[in-house]
Amino acid sequence: MPRDADATKERILAAATAEFATHGYAGGRVERIASQAKSNVRMIYAYYGGKSSLFDATVAEALRRMAENVPPRPDDLAEWAGDVFDHHQRFPDVLRLSMWAQLERPEATAEPSEAYRDKTLAVATADASPLSPVDVLVFVYAIAQAWQLSPAGLTGLEEATDESETVAARRRSVVIAVERMLQKGP
Amino acid sequence: MPRDADATKERILAAATAEFATHGYAGGRVERIASQAKSNVRMIYAYYGGKSSLFDATVAEALRRMAENVPPRPDDLAEWAGDVFDHHQRFPDVLRLSMWAQLERPEATAEPSEAYRDKTLAVATADASPLSPVDVLVFVYAIAQAWQLSPAGLTGLEEATDESETVAARRRSVVIAVERMLQKGP
DNA sequence: TAGCGGTAAGTATTCATTTACTTATCGGAG
DNA sequence: CTCCGATAAGTAAATGAATACTTACCGCTA
Structure with missing residues (x-):
């Protein structure tokens, strides 16, 4: 398995989108995101700083895509x-x-x-x-x-x-x- | 302080309405509801069975009031x-x-x-x-x-x-x- | 060999739910 | 009328499972 920081970041974001869309912020689980992204919790904190920042990034990206499309x-x-x-x-x-x-x-x-x-x-x-x-x-x-x-x-x-x-x-x-x-x- | 089960039930329901409306189900805290209702956690379980049942009761009551009004x-x-x-x-x-x-x-x-x-x-x-x-x-x-x-x-x-x-x-x-x-x- | 991407095993809290206990209310026996 | 005990209302503290976040470590690649 090759090492690719950007790809990992994207997998985390995609997993976070699904997780937060399903369960919301309070109901979303960091660990589920990590395993769904085939990564682990540590990387989430390394790349996104924390649960709340990840949520905000997820929302921003979704809105950006929508405005674009x-x-x-x-x-x-x-x-x-x-x-x-x-x-x-x-x-x-x-x-x-x-x-x-x-x-x-x-x-x-x-x-x-x-x-x-x-x-x-x-x-x-x-x-x-x-x-x-x-x-x-x-x-x-x-x-x-x-x-x-x-x-x-x-x-x-x-x-x-x-x-x-x-x-x-x-x-x-x-x-x-x-x-x-x-x-x-x- | 008089003992009044019905009044306590209502205070709990009112507090739950405010709490869940503000924070949602996953974000809502049973203890906040209890203290806001000037009651305690035990009574919530005695009268409503649990967090989820309380939430459902809260929603049902809100919808009922709305249909009525x-x-x-x-x-x-x-x-x-x-x-x-x-x-x-x-x-x-x-x-x-x-x-x-x-x-x-x-x-x-x-x-x-x-x-x-x-x-x-x-x-x-x-x-x-x-x-x-x-x-x-x-x-x-x-x-x-x-x-x-x-x-x-x-x-x-x-x-x-x-x-x-x-x-x-x-x-x-x-x-x-x-x-x-x-x-x-x- | 130095540093970055990655892993896995903690840690310290938070939170729903339960258990054990205390106090008020009320109907009837004395 | 008065006391008594059963039942319901109320309190406080414990338990135990999740959960966000960290620390310590590994190995590939430049």
Whole structure:
């Protein structure tokens, strides 16, 4: 087995993502991360300093990936919501991780205020609804994430046909809902 | 100091609500609950059986209170969303608690499936949009909770005028967003 | 041979749960 | 009415299992 510090670092980060997404910060176990990463506890402390720093790094990386993969589309917010839906469908860890970060370590999520400001301004130019740009952003996010955040007892109420068709139908609903919310109305 | 089992039980439940809402299940400390309730650990085990049972009882009670205070209004979903917003504004613990329950103990949230079914059917009758009744419920919930679930970095972007006026404006936005989403459109 | 990537075996706390014990309340026997 | 003892409410301290974090050590590679 070759020695590769960077590869080990990445394996630790991947394992931490899965662990923290599943169990949260308080429920996450350093030892499970180590063994899952086929490494050991010592390396976690060597590379990431501690549990909390590792958690923060995990969250930051997940958000970075998301921003990279789902760039803002102020001109077509409905389709953008659909893309956000797709991303969360493909990487469920991201949403769980950010929910947990918000609940357990709000200070780790507080930073990206500036990133939002840009989107807000972009939205402001292309919108004529009675909703303010911040309103629009808040609600579009909410709708895009609605399915993944809803309790299973509610989402399980749908007729269980084809799995992939159900997902596709949900995505279509997301797009329609945003369209209707933002349409130039009476 | 008088002896009152029921009062002690209630104090424990109230303390548990605050503790779990703040720290979650894994982060919640039994001893903090005991001292906050001006009781002690033994009583928690006597009355609630253990940490997990206490957590479940806490969640169930919060959801029960919510269902009691914000009865469904299938005929006016927009105003109902406004009421849900108000409730979460007044009792922030409820939303945090249910988020945590969903993340940490999904089995404790899985039950109320039947309660949803009724709402779904009620909505089905009074709706003519391209969205299915389940769609509608999911999105209305999402919009009603959007402000309280949004990261602070985004909600903090609003002009900070009067505090209560900001809240009122947000509520108005919630109602408008749902109205627009559900309006009989082109 | 020097230093870095890696391993494995501690250590010291923290925390849920239990055990052993004390005090109040109340219904009925004297 | 009064005392008595059973039962329920309450307290404090112990136990034992996890758990975050460290220390001491190994061996490859440059």
